[in-house]
Amino acid sequence: MVSVEDYGNYETAWCPGCGDFNILKALKAALANLGKAPSEVLIVSGIGQAGKLPQYLNCNFFNGLHGRTLPPATAAKLANHELTVLAVAGDGDCYGEGGNHLIHAIRRNPDITILVHDNQIYGLTKGQASPTSERGMVSKIQREGVFNNPLNPIALAISQECSFVSRGYAGDVQHLTELLIKAIRHRGLSLVEVLQPCVTFNKLNTFKWYSNRVYKMEDGEYPLDDRVKAFEKSLEWGDRIPLGIFYVNERPVLEDNHEVLRDAPLIRHKPNTEKVNVLIDGFM
């Protein structure tokens, strides 16, 4: 039996009251619930407050570069598909610096889960606008208010047929835990976008702001493989913000497409001198 305690208890560098605490709690609960032992789990994270998450977890981790969670996570899964691989990033990391990788990870569809802590602001660099900041939000750089349109990651993911698209809320650990369980179980790229209040720098999108708006989508509201309906739903943002699973598409998975991975993980493959000699003969 795997328990939440197996995932450790570390001192964090997050601000008191940060939404990240609840995300960490939900992730531990989900992994324990799934019976995944820490040595079977690999978390690849980027840089930012979200990127620190695996530092506070007892499991394998690769805390890489800002914006670059998905390339190493995808490759890690290809190298050893027996691992449960998660990518953890913030909104700046995944939608700004690493936006291109998100698009191509969706196209590839590796069986990994990407968990995005979206606080609509840059926390680690102390309060600049992020790709999801609301128009008009004033920051140290955007003195007249943000001009750029906010990115809609849910709509983007659905438009590109991401295999599993969902939104959770750091203010509802129970719901987020259930979402993470489903996302990790799903075979294919699962996006879990988490609304996460930044208590220090984002004075606009607070716990109160979110709590007044979020609601859980009802099961069976529409068939989850209906991309048009899902896309329509993804556009709902404002007074009411839907939480839950938006879209599921059972697309072929990247690892399955590599015949060489059928028998054993890539890391167990051995070199073949005999075949090299056959190739050498071809040059003679």
Added chain:
Amino acid sequence: MNLDLTIKIGGAAGQGLDTMGSVLSKSLLKSGFYVFSTQYYLSRIRGGHNTFQIRISSSELAAMGEDVDILIALDRASIDRHLGEMSDGVVIVDKDVVELDKEHDSIFHVPLLKIAKDVGGNKIYTNTVAAGAVIGLLCLSLDPLNEVLTAIFRKKGQEIIDSNHKAAKAGYDHVKENYPHGCKFNVSKPDAQEKRMLIAGNEAAGLGALAAGVQFLSAYPMTPSTGVLNYVAGHAGEFGVVVEQAEDEIAALNMAVGASFTGARSMVTTAGGGFSLMVEALGLAGITETPVVIFLAQRPGPATGLPTMTEQGDLLFALHAAQGEFPRCILAPGTPDDCFYMMAEAFNIAEKYQIPVFVMSDQYLADSLFTCKRFDTSKITVERHLLSDQELRTKHGDYKRYKFTPGGISPRALPGQEGILVCADSDEHDEFGRIDESQENRIRMTDKRMKKLELLATEMKPPTIYGPQEAKITLIGWGSTYGPLAEAVDILTKEGHSANLVHFNHIYPMPAESTQKALAKSKKKICVENNYTGQLARLLLTEAGIEVTDKVLRYDGLPFTPLSIIEALREKEVI
């Protein structure tokens, strides 16, 4: 008599120069000659003026010649540009196709198109007719050419093979019946010797990677490195390799690092522009101590530069790329043999020391066809330096990925191995791999990483000395210039000079002691490099305290020829 002939095919892109050139090269190899072929092409798919140049000799060679003995002019530009390069040779031209203003003694009309249509019913046989004509001019047997044509067109069926054989024979016969000077090149078939390979640097590097047991390759295509990517991808299924075409080079190296962290032998292929995008991930490999091989095929920069030409301009870039300080290793093959064996060396060094290792080639080495002895796979070893489950259970109960050790190398385990956790961090970290920003830890971790370089330096091979161990004039070079430099030394020696070559394959960390020893007695140390600033010369000064006497530098996008080196030495009054 030592035979040394150069055949040049000139035409527009899209006229099939490449196929015809490699068919002829292969046939001449099979006839028993040493063959060296280079291509000159512009960055376009059709049009422009391209050439394919084949040099054949009865003794070893690894460089281009200067004079052309047989020119096959498929377009007018071939005449306008290359007639001046002719020795007392022959220009094969189809006057029905290529309009000429004036006659020239060397021009020999062969109605390639007409013959192609007559015997094959299609103009696509033109190049085969020309190849047959060349064999006729050289008075060699048609058998090797037919053998190569059979192999190339096997998949297209017997009818196509037969038509090609007929076309080759018709070209051959036309020369026999109409060429007025008979067998003027006086080519005798070389004595039977062991069979050799004809292979380009890129193919050899790809083959070397497969022999070294590469498991993961990620790349974004970029000339002149793409050949390696294509080669490995072409055999990925049978060798159990995963090849991933990345969305950009940033992703490519981050992927390779991620795959390697997880336990796959991983590499990337790229050129300078792509490597510029990989720089941050290079530092990531550095601080996370993740082994990775970076195959960097150089071309003239900066930015897009001259995409299809050659240069050795990225040595110091590779050495200094990325913020901060961390150990790395730079190898530079000089021939396809080196490319083949050095890939395994690169992987073994990368995994032993847990560092990024560069294999630096360039367009000249990447695309030229060299004659090599058969590669010997028994010389290849695959050394992974990984902890087994057994070792983990008995010796590493409390596993620390970055454990402090006397040599700085921490025993490497992989995520997924039972009972342990493997944590890596791009932040400065403690022995477990968790963030630690304390000064004390920073110093210990930096020392640990950098210490690995000291041990590696003792393993780096001394420079190769070609010619006498000591000489008055020493040419110094690195990587792909080996062939032209070795031949330049031969020419100097023949002219009565005391000359040798000190050539570097293992560049960084530089084997300082053996380098100093190799150059101790030279009166004139001349560094010859395909770049503007003399990057190896600078490295010799900083790493071995050696100041070169002079530099011969070339940065017009073309490789050195032996004679261009001799000429430069004369200009500089070295000789």
